[in-house]
Amino acid sequence: MKSKDRNFFHNIFEEKRLSRTEKSFAFTGKNEKGFLKWRESFRYALMKELKLPRKKIPLCPETVERTVFGDYIREKVIYNLEEGLSAAAWICRPKKKTNAKFPAVLCCHGHGPGKDPLVGLYRGKECLEYHKMVSVRLARKGFLTLTPDRRGYGDCSQFVNGYPGIDDLKKLDDFYRRKGSSLLSLDIADGIRAIDLLNELDMADSEKTGCLGVERGATVAACLSALEERVKAVSLTSFISSDGGIPGVSRQNEFFTRIGTLELCSLIAPRPLLLQIPVADTVIPHERARKAIPLVKNTYAFFHAEEMCEGFEFDGVLELDYQSLEGWLVKHLNVQDVSR
């Protein structure tokens, strides 16, 4: 071996090792029967990896804050996740009363200080950023939105300003790993509890539940939508990629190095799935994302439902595109527009 061919850096070693790792759960067959069989075995493996389903305790939700705005109402709700651990979330809904229940959307935040920016807040002050106040804007349109903090974020965070850095999240993940779990696994279990909560709310239409996520929030949204048939429509921003890792997933997690975003999307099929691709996303180059769309559509084709999956490219950085998201959810959750 020549000295110029040697590598001395652990990160490069890891990257090369991972790029050689065969995506052992990738579907390589051609026919529908093979696909459905593969899908079942993959779903089972994913459930096993995530140690789901978990034991459920009563949610016991409490509303601890309520603010009435011009056209919507915002409430802070706290509820039980597991014995000795609670979560905090915002619920936003239209102020205008209707006879029908509201279609509901679970909003999974990306990096930042948790749930607050999705309702336009940070440390009690106005904050407009890449989530574009999606939880409020959807409520104004006629949805009931539930926006929880994930572990380590916002009200559920021990980190400065509820805004964890990458190292903070790694520490938290390491902590759960020592206990035989992982941060992602628990985030998904918590997401399922959030769906449980939506189903318990009188005002939410449990037959019309959607889920959206941005960046690492999209990973949680994708996993829980993959496993939860109660989710009827999904939007994932800055998530899909023809290769590379899954946003926010630790490379220590061997199972997740053997799957990709495509495999997760194939479990969502044939339910409506919008994949938002910002062209100036520096985390997932848009060429890689664009390349993945036909591959996801191939899995939808097994259900004769290609039109239920849409890739939407837009002129943006890591950010959500509100207009296409709203249109998608209105179309697939059949919302009654209350904004007029």
Place this chain on the structure above:
Amino acid sequence: MKKNKKLSSRIFTVSEWRNRMIDHHKPKLSFSGTTCEDYRNWRRGFEKEFRKLLGLLPDPVPLRAEIIERKIFPTYVREKVVFDAEQFMSVPAWVCSPRRTAKTGKYPAVVCCHGHGHGKDALAGIMPNGRAGVDYQKKLAVELAENGYVAIAPDWRCFGERNEPPENQPHPCNLGHLAAESLGYNLLTLDIWDGMKTVDYLESRDNVDQSRIGCVGCSFGGTMSMFLSAVDLRISVSCISGYLMAPGTCSFSGTCGSQALPGLLTLGDRAEVAGLICPRPLLIQIGEYDSVFPARHALKEYKRLQRIYRAAGQTDRLALDRFDGCHEIHVAPIIEWFNRWLIV
């Protein structure tokens, strides 16, 4: 010792001191007029004081420009050029030009000012790993070349090929500011100087129409676009993206040593500097969800700038693009703006 003041009312941090100083301080030359005469009088006074704040300028030297790399892409040509800005400092830049030859042989040109990140490369669609890619600056130099412009993107001091070695990280802008200050210069002024030399270089090119030169940038690139356009009258149309803020609202995180002009707040703020671009056409871009320069603050400053253009009788030469985006360049309106004013 006698206590005559509650401890809780005392101030101990520089940021809070700065906020209080700004609250209690009225800039001497904020624009408050309404007529053309008010504008002319204000401009005379502000420009004189502003030039004093810029301080020392380096001694000019010949450009000694060289093209050190040339690559032909399907839709444009990219060259790397180097020229001298002062005795002990050279400037590397990308020049992106249209592939086809203009009927007149000359194109309008645009100085593309990079913001924070990895310097000029982002404007040419090159990522830090050397591969093609797009960040918040949307490879604007390439986009402009594809639309019929010669676009030049220089590295500012402390960025790209002019970045500092690792031992001077992670705050090269602040260290650069101190280094310049110790020799009696201001880092921002030196970058403006380099921008002026960039315009000199454009004028030396055979394929550039000297009478049609624009300037654009986002974030720190917006700083550079604003200050360079204010100082260099050869720039005939400008765009400032993701940079306007109301007086005193810029937090520590929204600035750095590359963007500080000592004493500016004693005279005015961004609206006044941008007001020096008047009567030349100026487009302001504000992302509705920009978390670095929040729209509500930017709009306040835009209204002050609007007042200057209105008093000067040039309202049609100031435009606002408020878009549903974050801290990023919004490409299409910029191309439209330059087309409107630079394409004959």
